[in-house]
Amino acid sequence: MTRDGLMMRVSALIGRLADGSRDDAARDALLQDLLRWQCSNVDVYGRVVRGLCAPDEADALRFPAVPTDVFRVARVAAHAAALDVRTFHTSGTGKGARGSHHLRDLSLYDQGAQAAAKRMLFPDVARMPLVILAPSANEVPDSSLSYMLDRFATWFGAGEALHVLRDSQLDTALLERTLRTAVNTRQPIALLGTSFAFVHAEDSFGSLRFMLPSGSRIMQTGGFKGRSRSVEPGEMLQMLSARYGVQEAFIVQEYGMTELCSQLYETTLRDAALGHALGPRRLWAPGWVRVSVVNPDSLMPVPDGETGLLRIDDLCNVDTACAIQTSDRGLRVDDGVLVQGRATGATPRGCSLATDAALGG
Amino acid sequence: MTTLAPDAEEIVKLHARLRLAASTLRALPVAERAALVAVAAERLLDVTAAPGRALRYDLLSSTGLTPPVIEHGLRTTLGLFSRDALLALHAERDAAHPTQSMVVVLSGNLFSAAARPLLLPILCGCSVLAKASSSDDALPRHVQRALTNIDARLGAACEILTFAHTDGERTGALLQGPKLVSVYGSDDAVSAISARVQSGTRLLAHGHGLGAMFVASDALADAPSAREIAHRAALDVAAYDQRGCLSPHAVIVQQGGAVDARAFARLLGDALQALAQPFARGALSPEAAAAQMQWRGVAAAVGELQCASDSAVSYEAHAPLRVSPGYRNISVLDCADVSGLRARLLPLGRHVKALGVAGLRARDELSALAPYVCEIGTMQTPPLDAALDGVHPLAGYG
Numbered sequence: 001m002t003r004d005g006l007m008m009r010v011s012a013l014i015g016r017l018a019d020g021s022r023d024d025a026a027r028d029a030l031l032q033d034l035l036r037w038q039c040s041n042v043d044v045y046g047r048v049v050r051g052l053c054a055p056d057e058a059d060a061l062r063f064p065a066v067p068t069d070v071f072r073v074a075r076v077a078a079h080a081a082a083l084d085v086r087t088f089h090t091s092g093t094g095k096g097a098r099g100s101h102h103l104r105d106l107s108l109y110d111q112g113a114q115a116a117a118k119r120m121l122f123p124d125v126a127r128m129p130l131v132i133l134a135p136s137a138n139e140v141p142d143s144s145l146s147y148m149l150d151r152f153a154t155w156f157g158a159g160e161a162l163h164v165l166r167d168s169q170l171d172t173a174l175l176e177r178t179l180r181t182a183v184n185t186r187q188p189i190a191l192l193g194t195s196f197a198f199v200h201a202e203d204s205f206g207s208l209r210f211m212l213p214s215g216s217r218i219m220q221t222g223g224f225k226g227r228s229r230s231v232e233p234g235e236m237l238q239m240l241s242a243r244y245g246v247q248e249a250f251i252v253q254e255y256g257m258t259e260l261c262s263q264l265y266e267t268t269l270r271d272a273a274l275g276h277a278l279g280p281r282r283l284w285a286p287g288w289v290r291v292s293v294v295n296p297d298s299l300m301p302v303p304d305g306e307t308g309l310l311r312i313d314d315l316c317n318v319d320t321a322c323a324i325q326t327s328d329r330g331l332r333v334d335d336g337v338l339v340q341g342r343a344t345g346a347t348p349r350g351c352s353l354a355t356d357a358a359l360g361g
Numbered sequence: 362m363t364t365l366a367p368d369a370e371e372i373v374k375l376h377a378r379l380r381l382a383a384s385t386l387r388a389l390p391v392a393e394r395a396a397l398v399a400v401a402a403e404r405l406l407d408v409t410a411a412p413g414r415a416l417r418y419d420l421l422s423s424t425g426l427t428p429p430v431i432e433h434g435l436r437t438t439l440g441l442f443s444r445d446a447l448l449a450l451h452a453e454r455d456a457a458h459p460t461q462s463m464v465v466v467l468s469g470n471l472f473s474a475a476a477r478p479l480l481l482p483i484l485c486g487c488s489v490l491a492k493a494s495s496s497d498d499a500l501p502r503h504v505q506r507a508l509t510n511i512d513a514r515l516g517a518a519c520e521i522l523t524f525a526h527t528d529g530e531r532t533g534a535l536l537q538g539p540k541l542v543s544v545y546g547s548d549d550a551v552s553a554i555s556a557r558v559q560s561g562t563r564l565l566a567h568g569h570g571l572g573a574m575f576v577a578s579d580a581l582a583d584a585p586s587a588r589e590i591a592h593r594a595a596l597d598v599a600a601y602d603q604r605g606c607l608s609p610h611a612v613i614v615q616q617g618g619a620v621d622a623r624a625f626a627r628l629l630g631d632a633l634q635a636l637a638q639p640f641a642r643g644a645l646s647p648e649a650a651a652a653q654m655q656w657r658g659v660a661a662a663v664g665e666l667q668c669a670s671d672s673a674v675s676y677e678a679h680a681p682l683r684v685s686p687g688y689r690n691i692s693v694l695d696c697a698d699v700s701g702l703r704a705r706l707l708p709l710g711r712h713v714k715a716l717g718v719a720g721l722r723a724r725d726e727l728s729a730l731a732p733y734v735c736e737i738g739t740m741q742t743p744p745l746d747a748a749l750d751g752v753h754p755l756a757g758y759g
Contacts, residue, residue, distance in 0.1 A: 296645065
C-alpha cells in the first residue's frame, strides 16, 4: 500500500461517485486501507490511535478519529513540511492557537470539492455570476473557504467572481449595486459567503429589499464563534429569504472545516432545482465521505435518531488524517445529518474552574 | 430553572425575621449550639434514617455523581461536624466584631460546599439567608430541614432561597441590608454579586479554582512508595469526579527519584482504573464529554496517554501545563525543583486553591503557591479548620 496508490484509488472512487451514486462498501474498504496506512505513516495519528484505544487491526474503521484540537498543537501529516503546497489555518476566533492543515497536494481537494458543489449547488446550471461575501484567496491564502470559493469561480463562475469583502470590510455599496443589476437584468446570481458576512450585510441594508431573479441561490457557511452577534439557523433562513427574495429551498448551508478537504451541503437546493420532493433539511455527504454520529464519551456510534458528536472520515485527506472527530453535535436524518451546534464551553458542574477561565486568569 | 423563593418584598422582610432569630440563637450557649449542629450533621449522615435517605436520593439527581462518590463527599464533609470539633473551632474565632446575620450565595458549587457556610454561622450565633444554586439546592434545603427538626430556634435562623442568578429583583432584595455577604461561585458570579452589594457590606469571595499535586523526588525512593502515592493521588482525582475547586488537574513530578514521572503516570493510571468499579464516575454531559475527547486527543498527540473508559492519565514531560476538563482526566509533568514547580503553576495564577504534596520536608516556600497545602490523598478532605481561601473558616462572622 503506497501513498500514490491510495491517491489513485481515492481519485477513481470520486470519479465514479461524482454523479451522487453511493458505494459504501468500496468507500469503507478504501477507508480501512487509508486508516491503516495513516496509522503507520502519520506520526501523530499513530499516537492518537495508540493513546485512545488498543487498535484492532482487523477493523480499522473503529480506529479513533483525530480530535480537531490536535491540529492546534501538532503537525498532522505524513510528509515533511518542505513538501507542503498549502497550509490552511482555522479562523482563530476561539481562544488559543489556530489549527493547521498541511496539504501536500490539492488535486483530491479540487476533485471532491468540484464534484460535490456541482451536484449540490449548481445541479441545474453550468455557470452563473458569483458574488462572494468572503475574502479572496489572494487576500487570505491560508483560508480553506477562500481557496474553495476561488476555485468555484473558476469552475462555475460566469465572468469574474465579485468579492465584496475586502480588507475585512464588506463593501455594501458594491453589493447593493450588484444586486440591483441582477434584479434589473433578470440575471440569476449565486451569493456565497460566511454566515457572519451575511449578518453584517443584513445590519447594513436597513429597509432595502431585493427580489433576485428565480434561479438565484445563497450558500452560507460557518458559525458565529467569537463574533458579537449570532443568529439561529431558522431565523437566518427567513432573514436571507426576505432580504434577497430567494426562496428558502435555494438557500443552503455548506458544512466544511479547515481540517477536511471535502464539504457537506444541505439538500434543498438540489431537490428544488431538479423538481424533486423536498425532504427534511439535512446535510448530504458525498460518497467518499463517511459521517458517523458517535457517543461523546465512548466515541462509539449511536443508534440512528440519537444525538451525538459528528465523526467525519474524509478520503480526500490522504496525506494528513482522514478520520476527524469534531465537537459538533448532530443526528442522522434520512440519508443525511442535522448539525445541532457545537458541544463546547463546558464548565464542570462543581466549583472547578473551566479550562479557558483557568488559563485566562 | 427552579424558583423556590418568595417575592422580593418578602425577601426583604426575611432579613428582619432572621435578625430576630439570631438574637434567639445567641441566647443559647455555644456548647448547646455546637451539640445541635452536630446532631443535624449526624442525622443527615445516617443512611438508615429518613433525612439521610432523602438527602441521598435528591443528591443523586441533582449532582450527577454516583452513590459511592456522594457518600464519600458526605462522610468527609458532614463527618467533620462533631460537637468537640465545632467547639474547638469556635474557640479560635475572632469575636471582636461578631455578625448577627449574613447572606450566603451558593452558585454552582460542589454539593458539599454548602455545609460550612450554612452550619458554621449557626455555630457562631449568626443567622443565614442563603441563595442556593438553582441547579442544585439539595444539601442546603436538607440542612435547613435537619436544623428545624432538631431545634426550631436553629431552623428559624437559616433560610434557603432558590432562584436563577438572572432574577435581578430577588437578587437585589437578597443583598439589601446584610453587613456580610459570602459568595461561592465562578469569577463572573462573584463579580456580579460584588457589583450589587451595598457600601459598608463586607464581601467574602470564594471564587472557583483548581488544585495541583507535587511529588518530590524524595517521595519516589522505590516502586512501593510510588504506588502508594499514586493510590492516594487517585483518590484526590476521583473524589467529586474532579469537579471541585480543590481537585487536582496536574501532577508535577520532580526529576531525580527512583521512579520517574512517566512511570508515575502509569501507576496513577492503574490506580484510577482500580477505582472505576468501587468508586464509579458519573455520566458526562455532551459538552463535558466533548471537552474530554479533545483533551485526550491532544494528550495522545503531544505526550503519552493511558486511557481507560472513565479515566485517563497523560504524561506530557515538559509540555506546558494544560488544565484538564475534569471527570478524572489528569496530566503528569516533569519539573526539576520547586522553582520549576512554581513556573509550571504560574499560568494558573490565583486560581490554584490547593496543592497536594508528597515528600519534601521543607515546605515553607510552597505556601506561596496555594492557600491550602496538604498531603496528597487529603486534598478533597480538608479539616474543619482548613483555611481554604487563605482565611479562617469563621472569618467575618465569628
